[in-house]
Amino acid sequence: MYRNYTHLKRFVKGILLVSLAVSVPTVGAQTRAQWRQQLEAKVKTMSPEEVDRKLKELGITREEALRRAKELNISLDEFLALPMESAGESMQSSTGTQVLRATQAPQSARDSSRTPTVLVIPGLSGRKGVDPLQPFGYSLFQLPASTFEPVLNLASPPSYMLGPGDEIVVTVWGETKLNYQLQINREGNVIIPDVGPVSASGSTIEEFKKRLLQRMAAIYSGLDSRSGQPNTFLDVSLGKLRTLQVFVLGEVVNPGGYAISSFATAFHALYVAGGPTVNGTLRHVRVMRKGTSLPPIDVYDYILRGDNSKDVRLQDGDIVFVSPAGRRVALIGAVIRPAIYELKENESLSDLLALAGGLRFDTYINRIHIERVVPFRERSKYTKDVVDIDLRFGSLEELRSSKQPLEDGDVVTLFRISDLVQNRVSISGNVKKPGVFELKPNMRIRDLILEADSLARSTFAERGTLFRLLPNLRREIMGFNPRRALEGDAEHNMLLQNEDSIVVYEESRFFPQHSVTIGGAVRSPGTYPRSEKMTVADLVVLAGGLLESASKQGWTISRIDTNELGTYSTVYTINATDEYWHAVDGQAFALEDFDFIFIPTDPRFTPNKLVTITGYVMSPGVYAIQYEGERLSELLKRAGGIRPGAYLEASKFFRKANNTGKIPVDFADALRTPYARDNIVLSEGDSIHVAFHDDVVYVSGEVFSPSAILFKKGESVDYYIRQAGGFKEDADEDRVVAFLPNGKKWEAGWFFVADPELPPGSSVTVPKRIEKEDKTLPLLRDLATILASLAAITVATVQITK
Secondary structure, three states: OHHHHHHHHHHHHHHHHHHHHOOOOOOOOOHHHHHHHHHHHHHHOHHHHHHHHHHHHHOOOOOHHHHHHOOOOOOHHHHHOHHHHOOOEEOOOOOOOOEEEEEOOOOOHHHHHHOOOOOOOOOOOOOOOOOOOOOOHHHHHHHOOOOOOOOOOOOOOOOOOOOOOEEEEEEEEOOOOOOEEEOOOOOOOEEEEOOEEOOOOOHHHHHHHHHHHHHHHOHHHOOOHHHOOOOOEEEEEEEOOOEEEEEEOOEEOOOOOEEEEOOEHHHHHHOOOEEOOOOOOEEEEEEOOEEEEEEOOOOHHHHHHHHOOOEEEOOOOOOOEEOOOOOEEEEEEEEOOOOOEEEEOOOOOOHHHHHHEEEEEEEEEEEEEEEEEEOHHHHEEEEEEEEEEEOOOOOOHHHHHOOOOOOOOOOEEEOOOOOOOOOOEEEEOOOOOOOOOOOOOOOOOOHHHHHOOEEEEOOOEEEEEEEEEEOOOOOEHHHHHHHHOOOOOOOOOOOOOOEEEEEEEEEEHHOOOOOOEEEEOOOOOOOEEEOOEEEEHHHHHHOOEEEEOOOOOOEEEEEEEOEEEOOOOOOOOOOOOOOOOOOOOOHHOEOOOEEEEEEOOOOOOOOOOOOEEEEOOOOEEEEEEEOOEEEEHHHHHHOOOOOEEEEEEEEEEEEOOHHHHEEEEOHHHHHHHOOOOOOOOOOOOOOEEEEOOOOOEEEEOOOOOOEEEEEOOOOOOHHHHOOOOOEOOOOOOOHHHEEOOOOOOOOOOOOOOOOOOOOOOEEEEEEEEOOOOOHHHHHHHHHHHHHHHHHHHHHHHHHHHH
């Protein structure tokens, strides 16, 4: 036992190293050697349980692993010495036959499970309507590899035949207790301790049990039932299954020999070989056993009906053979499963429809079209190679039972019924329940209106429209009177026909709803629908009422005048009372369509206009302008005047109106002279800030250290520029500009000696020099070109005149 375990560990190591060769074929020799050392170290430390688990992952049993090494006809040491590049998923047996593990599908089958293969049938591909179709059944073999593996944990079927490699579990209990797990050897015997070899191959479990009981009863008397009182009992069961070697040949994706479970069937073997190729049959798969062909297997029975009664459980050495496909017919159109089907020798049109799952509910059964390539035997009768055949049927039963023969390459088309309805009418428009209704015998317009729960409100009862479908599918239009139709007037209550459509209309279509408009001092000016007997008071209420600024005098009503050319409107003027919502006096003026009412504003009503004062005044805050034309100095007086320490030269004035922003104002001049230009007239939203003393001068622009420089009495602009580091190389010294604290430009200029001092709070800006392009040379070049041209023209002219 220990020796077998040691061999198993070495075998698992070989499998892992082979996997390394397959998975990392491009790594360097040093890397591969390192991997090999790691794997060898891992295998050495594996326990028996870990070895069993690894063998299970590889899909082989202990016995199969030992047998596989023996089948290679080499020792385990020689196996481990094989070059890794020559190892793979397949191994060569001593007979030279390629054997693949059945627990893993071939590479092509595994790849196809990820990306379904589009199969092309030569001769059918390219014909009208056929290309979207696929041959039926072949996609089944593109499913994942584990889909159709045989179930191994079921009880052994009574008909299962034992063979070499099967494991037999023998249990004896009672007076004698024994338990053996024994394998059937190559000679077909089971070696029972103290009993010897017992023949098992070719027997069922029950037959082997009877044979074993006879042999063991001679040794263990308690098993002998002839004594009438047996005290020892025997049970035989099947343990691990043997592996069969079968061959899948013919038109299959991967023909060859395969090692599969003894529970596997022909269908499983077909699947592990990748399934039939596009040229292989699905209707006549054969199993060859010892030179004899078993009944053929029809894969369609399994796919369409779930019938696996003809599937064959394989035996060692069986051959699954897939011959070329037989007749193929493309079925397109109104059937459940349009596809390309393979037909048996005696199958006809009715069988084809059954394979496709039958007809759809919208199939047109009276005509079926067949496009046929003329068969070889009939081509002498035709001048062309393709014929079209129309089959006519009088009933569904006749179609379903049709024995119409089909030829290889036929394209059978079933059509859909038309969309024309038999008994439908519709009504839309201003009815309570518009929609589609059944056309009943002798149904008239009145009946249809009542079916739609009668006319809705505001229906124009004097005109409706009937649309009638003519035989040429064009529409005929007829007018009728809904009111008279409901009264039963035969002229308007017309008899309806199939596909008639009725429309009734709202009154607004014929009598549009007109409006009136109001503007001016109301809360919601705009256009409103005019109701009957509407007055000016009604419209003002609808518009949300008057604003506080509205005047009660001089309301105007402009009315469209269509009497004379050039006259647009007639204007009426009314006066309103304080209770303007009552329709009395002028407010009772009756409105007509398209009137325009304007409510003027009372010129004496003016809302407060507010101005904000901040900074160094006695009472900063928000003040209302007292009268039109009030000036800055007057407001500052109302604010208590200027506080001591205020710096008027740096005070600022901002205007909100029209987004004006800062306005340079000389506050000192405004306070000295009442009518000075700087004593600005106030406006709503103005903002005044009286500044505190500022003792710095701000220098910015193209200087080395833009900053705020402490004010020094008597110093001019050039002093502050020097304090800020002086001019940069690209500074424009001729365009230096200075602004006083109130925002005005310093008109004196920094280079004037007469007024050199710059007041505190001022700002100096040094702009960047703008380099202008020198166009002198290009201009001279162009001028020279022009003069040369003129000289050439002059010379040519002189030569011509000689």
